[in-house]
Amino acid sequence: MNLVSSLSDLREKRLSLMGKVGLVPTMGYLHPGHLSLVAKAAEECDHVIVSIFVNPTQFGANEDLSKYPRDLERDIKLLSSLSLPSSAKELIVWNPSAEIMYPPGYQTWVEVEALTHPLEGAMRPGHFKGVTTIVSKLFNATQPHKAYFGQKDAQQVAVIRRMTLDLNFPIEIVVCPTVREADGLAMSSRNKYLNEEERKAATVLFRSLSEAKQLYEAGERNADALRNKMKEVLDSEPLAKTQYVSCADYDSLEELNTITGKTLLSMAVFIGKTRLIDNFVLE
Numbered sequence: 001m002n003l004v005s006s007l008s009d010l011r012e013k014r015l016s017l018m019g020k021v022g023l024v025p026t027m028g029y030l031h032p033g034h035l036s037l038v039a040k041a042a043e044e045c046d047h048v049i050v051s052i053f054v055n056p057t058q059f060g061a062n063e064d065l066s067k068y069p070r071d072l073e074r075d076i077k078l079l080s081s082l083s084l085p086s087s088a089k090e091l092i093v094w095n096p097s098a099e100i101m102y103p104p105g106y107q108t109w110v111e112v113e114a115l116t117h118p119l120e121g122a123m124r125p126g127h128f129k130g131v132t133t134i135v136s137k138l139f140n141a142t143q144p145h146k147a148y149f150g151q152k153d154a155q156q157v158a159v160i161r162r163m164t165l166d167l168n169f170p171i172e173i174v175v176c177p178t179v180r181e182a183d184g185l186a187m188s189s190r191n192k193y194l195n196e197e198e199r200k201a202a203t204v205l206f207r208s209l210s211e212a213k214q215l216y217e218a219g220e221r222n223a224d225a226l227r228n229k230m231k232e233v234l235d236s237e238p239l240a241k242t243q244y245v246s247c248a249d250y251d252s253l254e255e256l257n258t259i260t261g262k263t264l265l266s267m268a269v270f271i272g273k274t275r276l277i278d279n280f281v282l283e
Helices: 007-016 032-044 072-080 127-142 154-166 189-193 196-201 204-217 223-235
Strands: 002-004 021-026 047-052 090-094 146-150 172-176 240-249 263-271 274-282
Touching: 002 007, 007 090, 007 127, 021 032, 021 127, 032 047, 032 072, 032 146, 032 172, 047 072, 047 127, 072 090, 127 154, 146 154, 154 172, 154 263, 189 274, 204 223, 204 240, 204 263, 204 274, 223 240, 223 263
Parallel strands: 002 090, 021 047, 021 146, 047 090, 146 172
Antiparallel strands: 240 263, 263 274
């Protein structure tokens, strides 16, 4: 494994790589969900680049940038412990500084329009402007053939797919399943903020999605019925404060009246002071 920080060292290393390169963008404080993306990239590519960068431009004024967990030494140990296929020749970790990614006087942004307006975009103004800008910069710096993202951040995936298509990036976006704890809670770096009581309460997100999915599998196609079921289950948990629930078209993210195709059930919920998101895809 190689750890590089400067852009010049990354570019020099990238030029030496022959074969297919996979990129796994992360903000660090890695968990098994991240590691599953790295493992998938190693299965499909000759080399894997893992970026670790807490991107300040995707955090709002009242969000947790200063408190966001960081532990590079821990992340390196986790990545070093991975048993990767012998076909994966190089594992490179790029840990740039904010000054590298946003040099003095920075004023260039990448924005996707309609897809960033609902859901997370409505709750976190400016969030996706930061996401699409940093991902496009990571794409330019690493020149990958494939980039790997988790389904847990479903709207982010949709936005990045759109950006990749619109800007003609020659990159395949690979979406990997959400990795969950034994009780269904989606793995997230923010789970560390939960105390013991809140951790138990947080399973309500998975339960609400599961009950809505059961309605769908029983034949229900009215989108309001599924949204109402999710709200009902969430409201049963005293520590949960629902920010939104959604039953939307998988690609356009437009809210549905009737389910006729691939659909995204999603939600954002505060458990105490910790904001969690989760989703299910109905095929």
